[in-house]
Amino acid sequence: MPYDMSRFATNRWIKTHPNRVYTHGSLEPVLSILDVRGFEVHDLFLIGLNxxxxxxxxxxxSRAxxxxxxxxxxxxxxxxxxxxxxGxxxxxxxxxxRALDGTTLSGFITDLTLTDGRQVIKDGRWVH
Structure with missing residues (x-):
């Protein structure tokens, strides 16, 4: 028997959905992507801020x-x-x-310049 994901639903910030799906944050777009791409949306806990x-x-x-x-x-x-x-x-x-060009976007910081003047994140992308 798979682990009961409801054990993670321990506070008022966690939303309960059908099929033993639990989310923390506004993550329904990710659930939609999973569903459209053929992933069976059940028995999971989705964590994130966005x-x-x-x-x-x-x-x-295997589900992961x-x-x-x-x-x-x-x-x-x-x-x-x-x-x-x-156990x-x-x-x-x-x-x-990811952006369309395949780079990974920052989910929180859109621009970051270090004290030495070097910009390391621009428009949510790491600058290499």
Missing amino acids: DSCGTLVLPSE QNAAAALDPAYKTKVYLFGNWD ENVWATDYTR
Whole structure:
């Protein structure tokens, strides 16, 4: 039996959706992308502050890999073991929105210049 994602729904900031889907933040656009790309939207916990970056917590590695595949190429993804709760492994897929040219956008900082005058983020993109 997969890990019960409702165990993550521990405060008033977490929204409960049908099919044991829980979200923290305004992340419904990401759920729509997953659905349109053929990912079965059930048994998951979606964490993030906006739809540009966040984490999907899932009960199995295969579901985490499938979520990453559904988000690619619009998002850069990383799948990893999130932790072990009650003797069960819980997996995660981190995602960060990509621009049309494939660069990764910053979800929070749009422009950043260091004290030495070097600009490291411009228009939400890392400057190399």
